[in-house]
Amino acid sequence: MxxxxxxxxxxxxxxxxxxxxxxxxxxxxxxxxxxxxxxxxxxxxxxxxxxxxxxxxxxxxxxxxxxxxxxxxxxxxxxNPDDPAELPSPYTRAMTVALAYAGQLKRMVEIGLGGGRLASYLHDFVPETKITCVELDPGVVELAQLYFGVKPGPRLELVTADGRVYMARAKERFDVILIDAYQGTYVPFHLVTREFFAILRRKLAPGGVVAQNIAPSVLSLRGMIATARAVFDVVDLYRAGNSFVLLAHDGPAKSGAALKARAEALQASHKLRYPLALMLETREAGARSEERPYTDDFAPVGYMDYDRRCRAGTK
Amino acid sequence: MSAGVGRSRQAAILFIGFLLGAALMGVEMAAIRMMTPYFGSAIEIWACMIATVMLSMMSGYYIGGMAADRAPRSEVLGGFVLAAGLFVLALPFFAAPMLDWMLANFGYDAPAALAASAALLFVPMMLLSFFSPFAVRLLLTDAKHGGRVAGSVYSITTIGNVLGTLGAPLVLMRVLGSRDIMLSFAGVIVACGLALIILRIRARADAP
Structure with a gap:
């Protein structure tokens, strides 16, 4: 036929x-x-x-x-293939606010590659960094390279592995750890628990920071704040469209003025496409939650109403 | 199954089979949940865990079948089931240190996941799988009804499996931690073991 x-x-x-x-x-x-x-x-x-x-x-x-x-x-x-440096999703832009928090920018890791836009952006605008992207799904790794302009090189490493296993085994320490591991309707429970954050804390270089993308339609914001707070001294939130970006680090909380100064210094030295100072305006400093933290033992994530997730996801 | 040594005891054995079937899969689901943080959720890891349980069941059916012919009494089966229950009861307390030790010594790959799931699940799953051949031996009256007896035992335990498989993630994991789920099913298994010991059912085919 x-x-x-x-x-x-x-x-x-x-x-x-x-x-x-x-x-x-x-x-x-x-x-x-x-x-x-x-x-x-x-x-x-x-x-x-x-x-x-x-x-x-x-x-x-x-x-x-x-x-x-x-x-x-x-x-x-x-x-946008015609403008590879564009970050169309608000949350992707908000994730870059981690740059203003980190003491250094030499070593970064991203759990959950997706189209790899965030990693490519950081690779291009922060020439002193080496970034490793850890992605479980080999199909995603392949498509990111074929269609989304992700080019592995000396400063951009792609690893096909479970994010938690990779972090537990990592011998290095990281200045910035980016967590964005979603798969449409659910988030793997072992990547949102107190124990996972404890591993991340051990793998942070002094002055390091963890940034996590939270889609409230899939993952409870209050649950994640409580979980991050159970491990880290400070948790800040940034609103980004329908999502939130959670920033967690140890040590004293950072003042708005200090973050602004750092953002401006980075802008002068790195000419970031999306100035961090703009993102700092949506900061909610010192987030807290009375919710029970997620643990390896009890993490009832991925049980939210399917229709709601579907509608939220297809918006 | 013709009437004989009490229909109620017959029903009791089948009901215990249903509960043990649910417990077996409930324990497996909770154990997978316990192992995921260590080995990740790659599909190879799932395959290792499911293969371990199948291997345990295979061993349990075979060894349990031999044991059932040698000592076709419910209290003997009850002893094995009780041992399985006690093992599951202890499991949440040794799982974490043991998994840590295995990771440090065997790494994170599929063979390590196979070894770890075997260490957690082989003994209790094997002992629980003694149930089916024992139940067939205990309920069998004559060869003419052998097919129906075996069919009843396998279907009732499998319905239990379904309940455990669905109930653990859809109901229990929303309200209980893996440890509490494990302990709850351990309680069910211990109770079934004790019931089999108390019932003291003899194989009907051997009755004079």
Missing amino acids: GLSRRHFTERLLAAAAAGGAFAPVLAFGGETPARIDARRLGTIAKRESQYATTYVDREGAYLRMRFGVNRCLFTETSY
Whole structure:
């Protein structure tokens, strides 16, 4: 049976919609238009791994990495191939506020790669840093390189592993630890517990900071504040669109003035695309919660109402 | 199963099978939850844990079958079940130090996960799996009804498995920690063991 006219037209439209995205496809070889799933208009690639089915869609100028669960697609990353330094998601920009907290910026690790935009941004704007991205799903690691401009190199390392196992084994200490391990409908419980944060604390260099992306539709904000507070001296919050970014560190709390001064100094030296001083305006210093901290023993995460998560995720 | 040495005792054995089936899977789910922080949630690790339980059940069916022929009495089975219950009762107290020790000595990869899940689960899962061959031997009256007896035992324990598999994550893990879940199922197993000892059921096929 040949390709029907309708299918052919659909493919043609999809190919047209994909536009510039074919350049990286061809550049990496192996990935030919014939293998691209064009059943959904705008979907230009799809990977089924042992963990999830990950889609790459094109919407206007942006490429999006999305996880499919049932009929819901959860957007993990947006990327503008014409402007790789753009960070379209507010939470991704807010995560960079960690730069203003850290004593040094030599060594960073990110748990949960997604499209790798945050890591690429930090790699490009902070030339003194080496960043390691730890991602469990090999399909995500592959798509991030094929479509989202992630280029491993001497200062950008990609590791396919469980984030907790990687951190427990790590021999190094990190100035910045970034946690963004979601998979559409749920967050792995062993990456949100007091014991996990205790491991992170041991792997922080003096003056180091942990930044965690919290999507309140998937993970309880109050539960995470309580958990981080059970381990770290100070927890600050930043609001970013529908999400929050939690910053945790030891030692005395940082004054607004000190953070602003550091943000301005970094702006002068690094010319960050998104100035940290702007993000500092959404700071909620010294967050506290009476909630019971999540522990390895008891962490009832991933039980939130499916429909709500679905609606929140597809917004 | 024809009427004979009390339908109520027959029902009691099957009900115990249901409870033990639920406990076996409940303990497995809680044990997986206990191991995830150490080995991560990679699919290979899940495979190792499930394989360990299957291996334990295989051993339990085989050895339990031999034991059942040698001593077809419910109190003997009860002793094995009681031992399994006591092991599970102790499990939350030695799991963490043992997993720490295994990580330090065997690393984090699949063989280590296999060894760790075996250390946690092999003994109790094997002993619990003695139940099915014992129950068949105890309930069997004659070869003519062998199929029905075996079928009843396997279906009732499997329904228990389903309850444990679904109940642990969907109900219990929302309100209890892994340790408390483990201890609760240990209580169920110990109670079943004691009940089997008290019931003192003899194999019906051997009755004069």
